[in-house]
Amino acid sequence: MADVTADGRPRPGLPYPAAWEADVVLHDGSTTHVRPLRPDDADALQAFHVGQSERSTYLRFFAPLERLSDRDLARLVNVDHVDRVALVAVSSGDDGDQIIGVARYDRIGTDEAEVAFNIADAHQGRGLGSVLLEHLAAAARERGVRRFVAEVLPQNGRMISVFKQAGYEVRQRTEDGIVAVGFDIDPTDRSLAVMADREHRAEARSMRGVLHASSVVVVGPGADAADTFAGRLASRVLANLLVGDPSVVVHAVGVPGDVPTPVYERLADVPGPVGLAVVAVPAATATDVTRDLARLDVHGVVVLTAGYAEEGPDGRDRQRAVLRAAHGAGMRVVGPSSYGIVSTREGGLQLNASLAEVPPPPGRIGLFCQSAPLSVALLAAVRRRGIGVSQFVSAGHRADVSGNDLMQFWADDDGTDVVGLYLESLGNPRKFSRVARRLSLLKPVIVVTAGRSGQVVPPGHAVRPTHAPPRTLAEVLRQSGVVRVENTHQLLDVAQVLAHQPLPAGRRTAILASSASVAALVAEAVAAAGLVVSGHVQLLAEDAPPDRVRAAVDALYDDADSDVVVVVRIPTVGGPDTVLQDCVAQRAARSRRTTVACIYDLHGLTPELTARDDDGREWTVPAYSTPEDAALALGHAARYARWRAGDRGRPLHPEGADTRSARRLVAGWLAAEASGDGAIALDADRTAQLLATVGVKPLPSTRVRDADEAVAAAERIGWPVALKTTVAALRHRADLGGVRLDVADEAELRADVAQVLALAAGFETTDGDEPLEVQAMAPHGSACVVRSVEDPLFGPIISFGLAGDASDLLGDIAYGVPPLTDVDVSELVRTARAAPRLFGYRGLPALDVAALEDLIARVSxxxxxxPELRSLELNPVVVSEHGAAVLGARASISRADRADATRRLPRV
Structure with a gap:
């Protein structure tokens, strides 16, 4: 039995919707838990009501109401999660969940519901109303509700403003002293932007509370645990904190060894409030420690120890328990298995709440690394190069805090110019893409993923499975504008040029080399990196006098036909040329022309290649070990600069596309099928109905069994026609005889039917009972294939390629991950290597690419x-000089299971 009715409404009596539970970050950076109301919440709801002020109660119920009657209480807590839905925000305490906010709707029509909110007086101003509205609207849409209405007292301006500030188009009128408001809850560009902005500000503030903590408590396993691993972790991080920023107040509890600071026996003895807690205790006791931290108003908890989700189901339960305790008390969690955090303060002082005995120098590069062991290697490389870091965060298993949270923070952080991320896994690629694109438009983001595919899932990481090709992640990163590199060595190579040199103005490259052979080597490396040698190549002999050195450098930077400069000096005898180093540093700073260098005995960021420009700003020419490293880093910088300066396009809104109607159709079809999670293949008629909602109309076709039926179909459609077999292996293969085109009359059609049936007889199965299909002829052009597949991890994936075996066998398929812009669609079409066939290849007329892009936009x-659209294939799509015709379409649907929304905080 399906769990929705024929009109798309879920049937009453559905089980408790656990999928609606979520931890959320509020406006003030704290966290809370949102879940559906349960019958056993009666006492908590009564306590919530009694604790409200008289004014709040009056605004909610339009009357003074000291207590809820037993009847009212029973009615409020007993909801069916369909026509009557209630969500509560709760905080965890010693006495269980305490309700701090309630949102509910009651259906009053097919797709309309009356909505009401009530936020605890002590928690108003934290953004609870906005968060609950986002959650309630999402739940309502799942239940077929598309519009909210409410009756509000005129003095309840706060509630009316919540509706308006959510980005919905609110209509209101006043009758008999009551304000009636109504608004559609389907997402719009504005409402999505509002939600994304709320999410950004909340997550950035939560990270600010962690990274800018002015007091820290280190919790160890106990004074008698000096020989345990947890004890050594606690002692190390405490020692690092004590030699860091002296303005940070440091407390210690249960840290073993001879510690030069008072050590408390119990957390209850620590004076609060405390901004940050670093916990190094066995996993079995971490939950109790986390609960005890709530009394200190801690913003964030860094968990150094392991023993959680990487150890299987029992470990996952321990990890969930820690998260529940932390989020219920408003705390974020970094880890488990974290290496810690380092944060640079004003004046270059550092909060070193990490295991790094020697922290990286202060600077303007933000680094994020999931793995604790790789954090060791990454920070060692940072120190060797002299790279300065604004913040460093190791998220370990990233059970809570992830790279997305840090990117939200770095977007607003004036102390960070470049961001580098080492990602072992992406738990939410769609959110990553949204957040990374926003940040990349402001600051460079450099990413290295574990493995080339980026689909490695280390133990302990909560990641959905994926069936997407490895290139999908590359497309997500490309659309986001991030710089993807192969390893941490390249990450730092690119970071140091982007942080310490201006963005390249273009790709034209001038070269200064110590010999002709070296110049040739550099020119090859420059071309391989996607740059262009401008023609200005200066050769400077090893024994050139200072005047000759200065003249050569001046000539190089005076060249108006170059955008970037590569300097390479590899002496066969002798040491460094101090004159050359000084001249390059000075001219690079004054000209602000992006420069990289490969100079013997210099590596990373050095004083020898540092100078100030005319405004007093300091610039450093980064030094690399090899010319190839220098050119590769410069090429990445140039590509990023071009992406950032380009037009990123506008959201897609194809004329006539009505996805709301599509949702109603699919809900009805799913209701008519047996319950289950399997895909349901749509027949041709339903596929055509679904595509019609977004303005896509396949050419009409008719399935037939024999020549008589084929002729009758052709008479109805109109000559000429196309004849196709329904055998899957031959369906689109005109070259193998499975498709006959431009069939002009009955005699030709009957002959073709006999030949196609004979050809198909060698195959065991056909698609359906009718072995043939007759279709109207489309104008001649190039055949393409457009597909969409719903992936458990990435969500919808759009692919495009020209039809034929060559495209499939050679992998000449371009991918895009919605939401796409019009520029994204244009790039998707042009990414396929065979795309020139659409633009007038070898003198042929150019085809109607605009019509093809419009079609892809509608599919996107x-x-x-x-999300119920499991798969869609348009094959072939014939692009002619005037238009794009869809000749074949297949689709399947299933229950929605997409793990992406701005309102959700990932949970294990």
């Missing part, structure tokens, strides 16, 4: 707005 919008 449908796939993005309809």
């Amino acid at each position: 919008v449908l796939a993005d707005d309809l």
Whole structure:
């Protein structure tokens, strides 16, 4: 039995919707838990009501109401999660969950519901109303509700403003002293932007509370645990904190060994409030420690120890328990298995709440690394190069805090110019893409993923499975504008040029080399990196006098036809040329022309290649071990600069596309099928109905069994026609005889039917009972294939390629991950290597690429707005000089299971 009715409404009596539970970050950076209301919440709801002020109660119920009657209480807590839905925000305490906010709706029509909110007086101003509205609207859309209405007292301006500030188009009128408001809850560009902005500000503030903590408590396993691993972790991080920023107040509890600071026996003895806790205790006791930290108003907990989700189901339960305790008390969690955090303060002082005995120098590069062991290697390389760091965060298993949270923070942080991320896994690629694109438009983001595919899932990481090709992640990163590199060595190579040199103005490259052979080597490396040698190549002999050195450097930077400079000096005898180093540093700073160098005995960021420009700003020419490293880093910088300066496009809104109607259709079809999670293949008629909602109309076709039926179909459609077999292996293969085109009359059609049936007889199965299909002829052009597949991890994935075996066998398929912009669609079409066939290849007329892009845009919008669309294939799509015709379409649908929304905080 399906769990929705024929009109798309879920049936009453559904089980408790656990999927609606989520931890959320509020406006003030703290966290809370949102879940559906349960019957056993009666006492908590009564306590919430009694604790409200008289004014709040009056605004909610339009009357003074000291207590809820037993009847009212029973009615409020007993909801069916369909027509009557209630969500509560709760905080955890010693006495269980305490309700701090309630949101509910009651359906009053097919797709309309009356909505009401009530936020605890002590928690108003934290953004609870906005968060609950986002959650309630999402739940309502799942239940077929598309519009909220409410009756509000005129003095309840706060509630009316919540509706308006959510980005919905609110209509209101006043009758008999009551303000009636109503608004559609389907997402719009504005409402999505508002949600994304709320999410950004909340997550950035939560990270600010962690990274800018002015007091820290280190919790160890106990004074008698000096020989344990947890004891050594606690002692190390405490020692590092005590030699860091002296303005940070440091407390210690249960840290073994001879510690030069008072050590408390119990957390209850620590004076609060405390901004940050670093916990190094066995996993079995971590939950109790986390609960005890709530009394200190801790913003964030860094968990150094392991023993959690990487150890299987029992470990996952321990990890969930720690998260529940932390989020219920408003705390973020970094880890488990974290290496810690380092944060640079004003004046270059550092909060070193990490295991790094020697922290990286202060600077303007933000680094994020999931793995604790790789953090050791990464920080060692940072120190060797002299790279300065604004913040460093190791998220370990990233059970809570992830790279997305840090990117939200770095977008607003004036002390960070460049961001580098080492990612072992992406738990939410769609959110990553949204957040990274926003940040990349402001600051460079450099990413290295574990493995080339980026789909490695280390033990302990909560990641959905994926069936997407490895290139999908590359497309997500490309669309986001991030610089993807192969390893941490390249990450630092690129970071040091982007942080210490201006963005390249272009790709034209001038070269200064110590010999002709070296110049040739550098020119090859420059071309391989995607740069262009401008023609200005200066050769400077090893024994050149200072005047000759200065003249050569001046000539190089005076060249108006170059955008970037590569300097390479590899002497066969002798030491460094101090004159050359000084001249390059001075001219690079004054000209602000992006420069990289490969100079013997210099590596990373050095004083020898540092100078100030005319405004007094300091610039450093980064030094590399090899010319190839220098050129590769410069090439990445140039590509990023070009992406950032380019037009990123506008959201897609194809004329006539109505995804709301598509959702209603699919809900009805799913209701008519047996319950289950399997995919349901749509027949041709339903596929055509679904595509029609977004303005896509396949050419009409008719399935037939024999020549008589084929002729009758052709008479109805109109000559000429196309004849196709329904055998899957031959369906689109005109070259093998499975498709006959431009069939002009009955005699030709009957002959073709006999030949196609004979050809198909060698195959065991056909698609359906009818072995043939007759279709109207499309104008001649190039055949393409457009597909959409719903992936458990990435969500909808759009692919495009020209039809044929060559495209499939050679992998000439371009991928895009919605939401796409019009520029994204244009790039998707042009990414395929065979795309020149669409633009007038070898003198042929150019085809109607605009019509093809419009078609892809409609598919993208449908796939993005309809998570129930399991798969869609348009094959072939014939692009002619005037238009794009869809000749074949297949689709399947299933229950929605997309793990992406701005309102959700990932949970294990």
